[in-house]
Amino acid sequence: MSHPARIDRGLQTSSSRRAQQAVCMFGSLKAFFASLGQEESLQNRFDGDDCRVATVALLIRVATVDREMSQQRRSKLHAILKSGFGLDDVAAAALIDAAAAAEQCATDLYHFTRRLNDMLDHDRRRRIVGMMWEVAYADGRVNEFAGNIIWRAADLLGVSSRERIDLRRRIAAESEAPCSARAMEQIPNSAIESHAS
Numbered sequence: 001m002s003h004p005a006r007i008d009r010g011l012q013t014s015s016s017r018r019a020q021q022a023v024c025m026f027g028s029l030k031a032f033f034a035s036l037g038q039e040e041s042l043q044n045r046f047d048g049d050d051c052r053v054a055t056v057a058l059l060i061r062v063a064t065v066d067r068e069m070s071q072q073r074r075s076k077l078h079a080i081l082k083s084g085f086g087l088d089d090v091a092a093a094a095l096i097d098a099a100a101a102a103e104q105c106a107t108d109l110y111h112f113t114r115r116l117n118d119m120l121d122h123d124r125r126r127r128i129v130g131m132m133w134e135v136a137y138a139d140g141r142v143n144e145f146a147g148n149i150i151w152r153a154a155d156l157l158g159v160s161s162r163e164r165i166d167l168r169r170r171i172a173a174e175s176e177a178p179c180s181a182r183a184m185e186q187i188p189n190s191a192i193e194s195h196a197s
Contacts, residue, residue: 054112056099065146076138113156125157133171
């Protein structure tokens with residue numbers, strides 16, 4: 001007749017071995033998926049902890065406030081990434097893809113602003129708010145939702161109200177200057193000459 005304590009120990013040992021095997025298998029699967037992620041990360045050159053991903057996710061949030069990103073906003077986003085981060089077209093597209101994926105997974109702005117607060121000084125965070133205004137003004141108009149997103153992000157980034165207003169005014173003035181020049185080009189010369197006399 002078997003002793004109940006031996007049976008219990010045998011079951012515990014058997015259960016323990018199965019648990020260890022499951023943990024080992026899970027660890028192997030986890031390592032496999034991590035290696036796939038590393039290859040993808042190396043391929044794209046951007047990971048979720050990169051402050052550029054957090055920055056571009058905020059820019060995408062502003063650019064897609066109307067659900068679809070306008071061509072003007074898309075062009076402005078690419079221009080900002082190329083000049084601000086020194087990226088070529090391929091790297092800018094990869095960064096946008098990585099940031100769009102991160103933005104879709106995030107439930108709020110804090111997910112990105114927390115990372116930026118940890119990694120950047122005040123001047124760089126202020127520049128991000130300026131970039132957000134540039135994207136918002138890319139198509140000549142800023143709706144209240146885009147303004148609200150920028151206002152909340154600026155607040156979370158520790159950018160003061162005065163700085164936010166100054167940045168908005170500066171970017172608005174810069175975006176109106178090309179519009180004014182285009183408008184002047186469309187006015188017939190005869191109308192300008194008659195008005196001047």
